[in-house]
Amino acid sequence: MSVAKERLHDLIDLLPEAEEIAALHYLEYLTEDKGARMARLLANAPIDDEPLSEDDVEAIREGKEDLLAGRWMSTEELLRALEEE
Numbered sequence: 001m002s003v004a005k006e007r008l009h010d011l012i013d014l015l016p017e018a019e020e021i022a023a024l025h026y027l028e029y030l031t032e033d034k035g036a037r038m039a040r041l042l043a044n045a046p047i048d049d050e051p052l053s054e055d056d057v058e059a060i061r062e063g064k065e066d067l068l069a070g071r072w073m074s075t076e077e078l079l080r081a082l083e084e085e
Contacts, residue, residue: 015023029037052060066072073081 012023032040
């Protein structure tokens with residue numbers, strides 16, 4: 001066992017009972033799969049109930065036109081393009 005893990009075990013043993021749940025949640029957060037974490041965060045995000053502005057509506061229309069015309073790229077393509085800059 002690593003020194004860090006041994007120290008973590010020691011600290012857990014020293015935790016006040018009132019802090020156990022907080023420590024548990026934090027350790028679960030640290031060990032959670034990042035995809036699952038994002039899914040949970042999105043599922044618990046508040047609903048955006050602000051009305052769309054005219055600019056928002058225009059941007060959505062343009063995005064749909066681009067999508068239908070095939071003017072899009074995958075995430076991998078975007079990351080490669082950004083790395084080239």
